[in-house]
Structure formats: structure tokens, C-alpha cells
Amino acid sequence: MKYRSVFDIIGPVMIGPSSSHTAGAARIGRVARSLFGREPKWANISLYGSFAETYKGHGTDVAIIGGLLDFDTDDTRIIDALKIADEHGMKIRFIEEDAVPEHPNTARIMIGDHNGELELVGISIGGGKIEITELNGFKLKLSGNHPAILVVHNDRFGAIAGVANTLAKYEINIGHMEVARKEVGKMALMTIEVDQNIDQHLIEELEKLPNILKVTKIVE
Amino acid sequence: MFRNVAELVELAVSKNKKISEIMIEQEITVTGRSRQEIIAQMDRNLTVMEEAVERGIKGVTSHSGLTGGDAVLLQKYIEKGNFLSGETILDAVSKAVATNEVNAAMGTICATPTAGSAGVVPGTLFAVKRKLNPTREQMVSFLFTSGAFGFVVANNAFISGAAGGCQAEVGSAAGMAAAAIVEMAGGSPEQCADAMAITLKNMLGLVCDPVAGLVEVPCVKRNAMGAANAMVAADMALAGIKSRIPCDEVIDAMYKIGQSMPTALRETGQGGLAATPTGRLLAAKIFGIPLNEQ
Numbered sequence: 309m310k311y312r313s314v315f316d317i318i319g320p321v322m323i324g325p326s327s328s329h330t331a332g333a334a335r336i337g338r339v340a341r342s343l344f345g346r347e348p349k350w351a352n353i354s355l356y357g358s359f360a361e362t363y364k365g366h367g368t369d370v371a372i373i374g375g376l377l378d379f380d381t382d383d384t385r386i387i388d389a390l391k392i393a394d395e396h397g398m399k400i401r402f403i404e405e406d407a408v409p410e411h412p413n414t415a416r417i418m419i420g421d422h423n424g425e426l427e428l429v430g431i432s433i434g435g436g437k438i439e440i441t442e443l444n445g446f447k448l449k450l451s452g453n454h455p456a457i458l459v460v461h462n463d464r465f466g467a468i469a470g471v472a473n474t475l476a477k478y479e480i481n482i483g484h485m486e487v488a489r490k491e492v493g494k495m496a497l498m499t500i501e502v503d504q505n506i507d508q509h510l511i512e513e514l515e516k517l518p519n520i521l522k523v524t525k526i527v528e
Numbered sequence: 529m530f531r532n533v534a535e536l537v538e539l540a541v542s543k544n545k546k547i548s549e550i551m552i553e554q555e556i557t558v559t560g561r562s563r564q565e566i567i568a569q570m571d572r573n574l575t576v577m578e579e580a581v582e583r584g585i586k587g588v589t590s591h592s593g594l595t596g597g598d599a600v601l602l603q604k605y606i607e608k609g610n611f612l613s614g615e616t617i618l619d620a621v622s623k624a625v626a627t628n629e630v631n632a633a634m635g636t637i638c639a640t641p642t643a644g645s646a647g648v649v650p651g652t653l654f655a656v657k658r659k660l661n662p663t664r665e666q667m668v669s670f671l672f673t674s675g676a677f678g679f680v681v682a683n684n685a686f687i688s689g690a691a692g693g694c695q696a697e698v699g700s701a702a703g704m705a706a707a708a709i710v711e712m713a714g715g716s717p718e719q720c721a722d723a724m725a726i727t728l729k730n731m732l733g734l735v736c737d738p739v740a741g742l743v744e745v746p747c748v749k750r751n752a753m754g755a756a757n758a759m760v761a762a763d764m765a766l767a768g769i770k771s772r773i774p775c776d777e778v779i780d781a782m783y784k785i786g787q788s789m790p791t792a793l794r795e796t797g798q799g800g801l802a803a804t805p806t807g808r809l810l811a812a813k814i815f816g817i818p819l820n821e822q
Contacts, residue, residue, distance in 0.1 A: 309531070309683045314555050315569060317641045317678035317687075317704075318649075318671050321576045324631030325590075325743035327643040328688045358690040361796040362741025364815065365592075367634065387634055412690040412794065434688030434696075435641045503560070 311437065312453075320436045322381040328413050329359065329366030332432030334386060337375020339440055339450075340417045342526050343458065344426045348419035350399040351376055357412035359432075360404040369402055372415060381436060416442075446488040446497040454483055455505050456526045459498040462519040463489045470517040471498060480504050495521070529554060533680050533721050533775040540717040547707070547717050548669035551676035570668050576638045577627070577650035584626025588633045592814050595744040596633065599626035616655050617759045624651025624755035628748040640671075641678040641687040644743045645701035647751035649674050652705040652758050662712055673711045674704040677724050684776070685783035689736030689795040692786025694750055699731030699782060702754035702761075709762035725771035725778045727761040732778075733785055735793035737800025740811035746801055 311317065322331040341347070353372055355363050363369050367386075373393050374386035385392060393400060405416075413432040420426065429442035440450040443458065450456060461467045468487060475482060481503045489496035506525050514523045530536040530550065539550050555566050585603050589596035602622035605611060611618055624647030631637045631646055640649040653670050656662075662670070678687065681700045686692040706723035715723070731754070739745040771778070792799030801807050 309529070311679055311682040312558050314551055314566075314672060314675035314679060315573075317682060318570065318573055318675040319638060321573060321636065321638045322643060324634050324637055324643050324646075327639040327641075327646075328690060329743075330643065331639065357791075358795045361798065362738070365738070365740050365742035365797070382636055384636070412791070412796075413688075432688075434686055434691060435682065436639055436643075 310433065311435075316435060316437055320381045322436060323384060323386050326366040327436040328432040328434050329362060329368045330371045331381040331436035332413065332438045333359070333368045333371040333415065334375040334379065334381050335436065335438045336415055336430030336432065336440070337372040337417065338378060338380070339375075339430065339438070339526060340419055340426060340428045341376050341378050343428065343443070343524055344419055344424075345524065346421070347378070347396065348376060348398065349421035350419065352401045352403065352418040354403040354405045354416040356405045356407060356409040356414040356416070359413050359415055363402070372417065373398075373400060376419065443497065445490060448486060448488055448497065448499045450499055451501070454501040454503070456499065456501045457506060457511070457514070458524045458526070459500065459514065459520060460522040461496055461498060462521065463493050463496040464519045467496075467517075467519040468498060471500070471514055471520070474510070474514055474517065475500070475502070478510055480506065480510070529558065530680070532684060533677070533724070533779070536676055536680060537717045537721050546669065546673070547676050547711055547720055548672035551672040551679070567668060570671050571664070573638045574668055574671060576636060578654070580627045580630045580635060580637045581623045581650055581654055583635060584630045585622065588629050588635065590629070590632040590742075590744055591634065592740070592742055592744065594632070594739070594742060594810065594814075595748045596629050598748065599623070599629055616659050617756055619658065620652045620655035620755040620759055621752045622651075623654045624648050624751040625748055627651060628751045632742070632744045632748065640674065641682060641700055641704070642689075642697050644689060644747050645697040645751060645754065647748070648698060648701035648754040648758060649705045649708070651751065651755040652709055655759075656709055656712060660712060666712060670708045670712050673708040673720065677704045677707045677720075681779055685779050686786060691794065692783065693789045693794055694734040694736045695728075695731050695782055696786055697736065698750045698754040699728050699734055701751075702731055702758040703728040705755065705758035706761040706765070709758060710765050713762065713766055715766050719765045721775040722769070722771045723762045723765035725773065725775035726764055726769070727757050728778045728782060729771065729773065730757055730761070732782055735789060735800050736795040737793055737802045738795065738797055739802050739807040740814050741795075741797030741802070742814070745807075745810070
């Protein structure tokens, strides 16, 4: 079941006008910001389907940038997000794509600065609820509703067990988990949704495990 | 966890509890949060809805200038007392319009189940409030009952215009509101389901065709009619009228109709009212794009 909480239906509290095109868009932007870990210096945003057709009227552009600035769906600063981003020196480009996406409300967000880049695809499925379907070329399914950790690792035996054992040691329960890889034996990505918030020291401990390359956390 | 309306009604009847209570109990189980915390969050959502209605009936205008001020006109009309339909219905309509006018003006609202359909549930709630004088707790329960029915629709069909047309948004919202009105008025869980089914049946096939892609025309007035539809269907269910087609099958029909709806009629601003000469002219004016380049 895609919707699990009554507050997916009666909620979110948000700035209008559209839960999917404004609130959902802000949430996709905010997940990208959270994964990137800091405010990006530039953002190239491709919009597909209904997002591409109607983003100006719905404030989808404003909302995604609001999310990149770490604003929540009910933060009135979303309205002035483009201006605020400009003041912060963020270079922004929106691209209206013609390709027909699997889901009508799809955005591909590429952000970066001197130290790194991130590419993410998010869909807004209705009522403000979103899913992240791709991250740096890896297919995944992330709701953004729970705290989650993303682990980039070498595709070797024992890597997954090492992470699971460490989580178990700290009594962290895994609610949902999936593993994706682009090629056998190369780089892979673990997506782990958990029930509790994760401390920074646990992230550092995970990063020291064999075959683990990078660990990022998303907090609800 | 209830998966459909039949299971929801069965749970309520067998436990001799209200639908709102079944929704609260499920929320506790699914999220692990306390009852107090869950009720407090819904109470905050109720406050957001109240503030949006208050702001809207004082009068707002959207950035495009397409919508705003209609809630004020209706409230003044009601005060004069020469209305033809009914005071509670018109009050519900004006408060639904008020909420959606605030939404169109990029104001703060609570999505129920979406922002485009955010007027129907609070509009009917605050109108029925004047008639039934509920406690604050009962008003919060109204939202849990709405949420329970919306939860079933969202998981078995869709609640976004881009996925299933306006029937999925205002249609769902109106059905949710009708069920909650029935519970607040003392109706049974079965009558809640009948009210939801009767409402949604009369919203089937409704397309999502916003002019210039904005959540304004016809969205604000569709919320108005969604509220009126919910009020009448609730009265019909309370009178003992049943839906010949069970609620779950109506939801399934809505899903199948939505799946067969062309993209032009699913929130792309390309078909229906958006494609009328006036609709295209308004879009051209708002975005400053000549008609032949649209």
C-alpha cells in the first residue's frame, strides 16, 4: 500500500496551489538537498509530463528551488525561493523535456558545487507524497517518509551483512531495504529505511566497514 | 489494516466503534505514535483549515487574477436571506470556495486529499458545525473519518488529477466529506459508505482541465459543487437511501475510468476547458505568450 498514514490524506499543511506540483515538488527538492548535504551552487532541473506542461502556473519551479534551500512544504519563504536562491548565488536552469515519463509528474534534478555533484529523479504521486526513483544512475524506491541511509559500496559478498550487523548492534530496525547495482562486481547502492533517527557516529562507523565507499542519511 | 471500504465498515460494526476511531487505532499501529500525538497533529491541521476559511471569506485574489472574491459574494448573498437552495449548503459552498481561493493565492492550506481539492472537506465541516454544534473533538473526528475513506481511495485508485482526473481529486474529497458528515450527524458506518458511494458516482468521469494549468479555473468552482454534492448525498444516505453499487466497486470504476482518460484531460492544461477559446486566451494573457505559439 502506497499510502500508510492518515496524514498522507489529511495533509500536508502547505503553501498552495498544488499538493503534487507544489508540495510534492518541494519535497523532491528537499530530499535532493538532504542527500547532497549542503546548499548546491548550481541546479539543472528537467521537468517531464504534467510537470513540464504546467510548472509555471503551479509554482513547481519555485517549490523545487524552495526544497533545495531546505524549506518545508508550509514554509512561506517558498514563494520567494527564486529570489532567495539568486541572492545566495545559486545558478538555476529549468529544462522542459518532451520525453513521455513513466509517471506524469517527474523531475530530474542535477545539483552540484566545487566539491561534488548529485543527480536524482523524483516523482510526485499525489497528495504531496513523493518517491525517489533514481539516484546517481541507480534505480531505487525511496518514499522520503522515514529516516533512511544510502550506502554506496563495492558489489562484494559481506558488504550488506556488515551494514546490517552494525545497525543491529545499535538496535536500529530496518523497515525497508533494497540493493541496486549498475554492473556485477562494480559499484552498488543499498537503500535502507529505518524506524529510528541515526546518529552521525553510526554513519562514521558504517563508512569504516570493508567495501563501503560512502554513507549518507536522510532524516524525516 | 483495512484495505477497502467493506473491511473498514466491518471493523467499525464488529467493534461497535466509529470509523474515525478505527482510523485513529490504525494510525497508532502503523506509525507507533501515541494517540495524543496523532490527535494533536490533526487538531493543528484543523486550525490551518479554520484560518484558511477565515482568510478566504474576507477576500483574497490570486496572482493571475483569475480567482478570488467569490466566497465574499456568496457570504453577502446568504446574509440577505433570499437564497433558493439552503443555508447550510451555501455556507459549505462559500467556505469551500474560500479555502480554494486562498490556495490559488499561494496561501497556507491543508491538503484534503490534495491542495486542488482542499476546499470540500473543511467547507462542509464548518458549515455543518453551525447546524450540529459539535465539540472540538468531534470536529477532529470528522477529519479522521474523511481520512479513512480517502486512505482507501488513495491505495485502491488515485487521488491526483494528473493520474486520474478531477474525479480522483474533488470526487474523492466530496466522497470523503459526505461520509464524515454522516458520521457527525449520527449515521451508521454503512450509511457513511453509502454517502461516499452516492457522491463519487456523481463525480465519475470528471476531467482535470485547468485553464493555463493553474489550480484556479475550474478548480475553485468544482470544489463548490463537490461540497454541495457531499451535503446532498449525506442527506440522502441519512434518509436511508442505499447505493445499489457498493462503495468499493464505485472506487474501482473511478480507477478504470481514470486509467482510460487521455493525457490532455489529466492536468496538462491542454484539453477540456483549458482548450476553449477563452481558456487559451486567458493562458496567453497570463504568460504573455501569443496564441499561435501555445
